[in-house]
Amino acid sequence: MTTTSTAGQDKARVGVSLVLSRELVPLLYRLLVAALLCSTLALLTESFLTAGNAVNVLRQTSLLFLMATGLTLVVLTGGLDLSVGANVGLSACLAAIALKATGSPFAGIIVGLCTGLAVGLANGLLVTYLRMPAFIATYGMLWFLQGVTFTVMAGETVHGFPSSFRIIGSGFLFGVPVPVFIMLAFLALGTLLTRYTTLGQQIYAIGANREAARLSGIPVRSRIILAYVLSGGTAGLASLVFLARLNSAEGDIGEPLTLPAIAAVLIGGTSLFGGVGTVFGTLMGALVLTLVLNGMNLLSIQTNWQPLVTGVIIIVAVFIDTVARRRGAV
């Protein structure tokens, strides 16, 4: 969008406070929503404010957040990765087979991570070198991966993994679930990467204005590919945590994860138009969505409502983003 030259001076004057408010205010809104959700649920149900449920919410949030961290980077570049859910499914199934075949957690972890990374690389190549629109390439990838997963699993269930592997999903450290520590580690890594490294700044620059980024010498293609690879990598990691918690793998394991992962990023305030958003925002998005789904569970609302509610949330989140963007552009 273009800025008029008359408004330029005013904009420069309020520049500093604008940057602060642009980052802080949306985060405060999300904290407020999360707090409201928490207090409502605490009032409506007896089971919300129990240690068991808190652990549950944190664990679910961490899984959602893990899938969504890498995705956030992709959305920041102005792209989209619709294949994360299916990627989690395939990585989990292949890791499960490797775990069963070798009995070594190490082999399972390597297979899961490599599958995730390879899928991410394929997405990146399709988007950059074949110049496919991101949503088409990754949407095709979604169905391709699902087809491969079903073919590999052939309707079978793989279950029963070594306890040394299961720690990463269902273990506790100082009374806190291990996935929560992984989540905090990735929150720190993601924030450091986006905020304090050149790579992070380049990702924002590509999303804000790809042409300008290219002209300032940023290797746009390789940075975009890297973002997709990282998205695949976090999907692979999430698949391992998921697998370790469920202790079993089936072909349709990744199917219900696509909508929530995208919803978490969008609720978190990362703009689909690229260049705006934070990893911390995605954490808040994952928390808000988990609270909603958890609350529906506690209020014994059928799980059949979940796709509908997630769909509405996605539309509302993007609508707010679109309106905010239009206001900012005027």
Place this chain on the structure above:
Amino acid sequence: MPETRALAPARLSRPAVIRVPGVAIVLSTLCLALTVLAPGFASLGNLANVLSQSSVLLLLALPMTFVIMTEGIDLSVGAVLACGSLLCAFVVTTTGSIPLAVGTAVSVGVAFGLLNGVLVAFARIPPFVATLGTLGIAQGVALLATDGQAVVGIPAALRSVYSGTLIGLPEPVVLAAVAYAAFHLLLYRTRFGTYIVALGGNREALDLAGVSKSRNLLTTYLLSGAMAGAAAVLMTARMNSGHPTAGIGMEFEAVAAVAIGGTSFARGDGWIFGTLLGVLTVGVLRNGLNLLGVASSTQIAALGALVIVSFLIDRSGNRNR
């Protein structure tokens, strides 16, 4: 800034000449290979089968071509198809009235098409997210309507929509042919068709000509939803039941058929005959792999690979231009 492009009919026909080989090569290679590999593929009965089976997909892929030409996408058609089919089956089994059932299915499609259109054209939400959201909503409605249960026992009168014959041809094939003719005329012989080309290729031209972009965009998504509703009737008749997840994923086949047919995802370069060939390619692939005993999930993976192959062929063709 997109450079200004000429909005002349010549633009429509020129790429078509170059693209004929792309999808035609894929389709004929596939047919040849299957004639050799799969016994029973090249029989008259089986070919009629392929045509009938492709009819539902064609009804979805025709409006999808329009949507993609406007640089959009409609990811919700599969879920709308499922939702429409389930409610159609529900209405026909409870009331026994076929007009009411058909009306329900089409209304469901129109409602979701309208919702998509409003979200994309007026709220200006990017199409893939707007329709991803409505996908969730349609899926939720379908699951909630019958508590996740399938509806069985479709009366013979409704089933005959798929199994009956008209002037010696299978009824779905006749319906699909009529739909194709309508969409062909709509694109090449009406103002609306020209607007669709302009929506993808040159929106500025529409502004300059004083044509409402939003209204035409809304119509495009409305058309997509309405056709998904009509396809839902055909699918219910074919499956002899309504199931809340039966059409899920059909949107991928529709997008794949359009992509294989050579419609570009940018610039409004569409080719409606290419979509027909693309639908046949998907139909032949599905049918052939079925005959070879390949699992349905593997067929989907093969379809994904085929989209990339056609994309590569198309790109090499464009480079020679």
